[in-house]
Amino acid sequence: MRRREFITLLGSALATCPGVALAQTVNRARRIGFLSTSAEDDAEAAKRLAAFKLRLQELGWTEGKNFQIDVRFGSNSGERIHQAATELTEIAPDVIVSTTSTTTRALMNATGNIPIVGAISGDPIALGFTKDLSHPTGNITGFTTFNDTLAAKRFEMLHEIVPTMRIAALMWVPTNPQQVLLETKTKEAAHILGIELLSLPIKAADDISRALAAAQNQHAAAIIVAADPLTVANGRAIIDECISMKLPAMHTFAxxxxxxxxMSYGIDLVENYRRTAEYVDRILKGTKIAELPFQEPARLTLAINLQTARAIGINVPSTLLARADEVID
Structure with missing residues (x-):
């Protein structure tokens, strides 16, 4: 048999052999898109991306060898996030990692075909990402921060620290699709405890000082700062102002x-990005989105800063300290 005829026959055999075809698919270099809400110089965002890459490496993926990653940063700008989402979908990666509900919404508007894994997501059904949590109905799955009791638990712990509280405030970002639901849940939690909730929506960094001044002027005894790229990016200013005003604040991340x-009570971000890498691994190996259910937080972390407590004149109950995962002293 001539060499050319042999190669032709071999190629036909490979094409009709599912096992070989799958091996070829798995072994070829794969492309991962990664859309971050944050700015490129955000140190915390860099840690989360590093955790994602490390878990991929543990699962057998080597950057530059069997996968490459295309990272885009939204710089906390709605316009830039949508532009970056379009850029990523145009290069057609095998899968895209989304870092917030905002980036997931932008990616959903840009593609209905490329698999998307949300490292952090609000209520996926309420946000329109799927109709079924167990069997995602579109091209999106991931890991939610959504928990029916989360808002209530935050409020209860804040009330433990300030038992005389009659008015509390919530700083939140209405342009973030998941925070509308968060405000509703927080209002419900306040109502159960007989506490008036002062709603403080913000849209830009310039709104933060005005919102905190409103909380002080209306005698809020404490504040919950909802996690959003806007509040996280301006976290230093929010923390400093709350300490200056001696206003106890509940945040989300350790x-x-x-x-x-x-104090803070919320998901372990690094753990979420490691779990995201595991879903990406499965997708790259052929698992369909419908087979990867949305998952609720595997772990919630309570952190308390006693230095700040002393600075604002707050005594943290020993019962609350005993439940804390991390205490900064």
């Missing part, structure tokens, strides 16, 4: 407490 916030 790194905010390490940066000086009184």
């Amino acid at each position: 790194f905010e407490t390490k940066n000086g916030a009184l």
